[in-house]
Amino acid sequence: MMRCVGLLGLLLWAGILFGQVNAEDNSRANGLAVWLDVEGAIGPATHDYVKRGLAKAVEQQARVAIIRINTPGGLDVSMREIIQEIIASPIPVVGYVAPGGARAASAGTYILYATHVAAMAPATNLGAATPVKIGGFPQLPDAPDGKPGDEQTRQPRTQDAMTNKIINDAVAYIRGLAEMRGRNADWAELAVREGVSLTASEALKEKVIDLVAEDMDDLLARIDGRPVNVLGQEMSLSTQSLTLAHIEQDWRTRLLAIITDPNIAYILMLIGIYGLILEFANPGTIIAGVIGAISLLLALFAFQVLPVNYAGVALIFLGIVFMLAEALIPSFGALGIGGVVAFVIGSIMLIDTEIPGYGISIPLIVTFTLLSAGFFIFVLGMVLRARKRPVVSGSEELLHSMGEVVEDFEHEGWIRVHGELWRARAHTPLSSKQKVKVTAVDGLMLEVKPCLTDHTKER
Incomplete structure (x- = not known):
């Protein structure tokens, strides 16, 4: 069977x-x-x-x-x-x-x-x-004698x-x-x-x-x-x-069609720039740097096969630099306005052709201009300024703080810092009421040195 x-x-x-x-x-x-x-x-x-x-x-x-x-x-x-x-x-x-x-x-x-x-x-x-x-810019027609401005005699210029x-x-x-x-x-x-x-x-x-x-x-x-x-x-x-x-x-082919779309290539370029700037501003983020690097490489590949005007690319980078400088340098808005103008002009000039379907959308340019201005001038500016402020809490705040010796000691003793008693260690003998400066923090022990006075010098 x-x-x-x-x-x-x-x-x-x-x-x-x-x-x-x-x-x-x-x-x-x-x-x-x-x-x-x-x-x-x-x-x-x-x-x-x-x-x-x-x-x-x-x-x-x-x-x-x-x-x-x-x-x-x-x-x-x-x-x-x-x-x-x-x-x-x-x-x-x-x-x-x-x-x-x-x-x-x-x-x-x-x-x-x-x-x-x-x-x-x-x-x-x-x-x-x-x-x-x-490419190029439109040219005004000239008069037959080469002198501009004569509307009566001006004739269209040949190609x-x-x-x-x-x-x-x-x-x-x-x-x-x-x-x-x-x-x-x-x-x-x-x-x-x-x-x-x-x-x-x-x-x-x-x-x-x-x-x-x-x-x-x-x-x-x-x-x-x-x-x-x-x-x-x-x-x-x-x-x-x-x-x-x-x-x-x-x-x-579908992937190539997506990344060679001028609007997508433009977005990838900006994401790449933002990601790398965030990574450099805050090292160790990793994810921002990875996304930025991949996006920028894809954008560069797209630009290789697209009619790109590199003057437009330079203006976009210049605009970003100006907007970033506005966040760090007080210029009363001059750098920020200049950066926005350069960014917009560069974005419009970026794809150097008038062929239908191969231009960057104006609403997209406006949107990314506003996002870029907000990101660089306000958000990134506040982050960078915050990093320059002195630490106001934690053990790091004790660094470079001024204190006063409570009683005489040669190597280890007690000092008063911000109204608190701290165990301190010094390389020179210190006397009561003497002013000292905190140079390092080792757990609950402070490294100190005597403050300079008009009659002493630090060796």
Whole structure:
């Protein structure tokens, strides 16, 4: 009986294993298409997600990778890194602006141009690819003769040299992508120079994209049999009956997205500074120093991949120093006000870009400015001033106190300190009524020495 049960169990497991193998074989026979979501502002986390997603698609032997795009733009460095991953991909990459209402603006347009097949869903748009100028201050237009102030003759100044360099570099870049994929390079240049945009139907008409698809299934059906060039080799897409699989962001990408958010990086930096200052002001706390060090290292990592203006960082540190100095040096508020102003200006300047989604929230700046001013000027100021006050209780209070000898003694005897009798020890003979000073406390024994008078000197 037991043998029969064992045999049946073995056959059952063999059947399950055989079914799994057949399912895997069928899946491999049908093929796999993976898709990734690029949503929101494009940054370092987006690049990490696309890079790892494409590597996973190759590992799973996917026939095609689809990047579904819905973005207002993002950082130029991250955009170029994503495009490099797409160009170097050994499997075809399809760019798909979806769902309805989505857009591929600014950096999204460049990425769509870089994909092997460009598609859009109805009611979507792309374009507005003019690069946002990073850094600098606005310049006032000058009069034709170079003399400012003449409102009648003043004309708008043409774009400065740096702006021209940025625009021309972006134009050359997107035209190169357009020529590589056989798309409309002239419109791509207009999208950069004039910031023009197109709807899905207009983009198809202008040969900016290859097709319009209602959804993923429609997209796979429409690209079937389409010729593409992958790493210099011509091939034809075979997307019929492919199994769609979504590659989601893992914990590493999500963590990177959190700490590279400018607001989070700003908070981490300030927590790090506060923690280290607390540790130095009160050594031995440990927890403040540990939290501060970890937060500051995470902030520095985020700043490494963000467009940080280091003049803003310097102003934030200067503001903190001024506010701390206000707590220690009586300046009638001058240092405190100057510190608050430097802190606010530095916080606004910290992230050196006007790209949507990559700025520090003004309410957050105001909140941390008030917290910093309160912390450094009032709280930390009171703590530091309290440490400088003389001790008024306990055995430490006896140090440097004045006393009077009760009766003559050579080495040990009695003295009166603060109206109390204490056993005292001295290295020189002392006489009754002589004034002494406490130099040390050893349990209930005081070390004393005679006070100097006009006629004696301490040797």
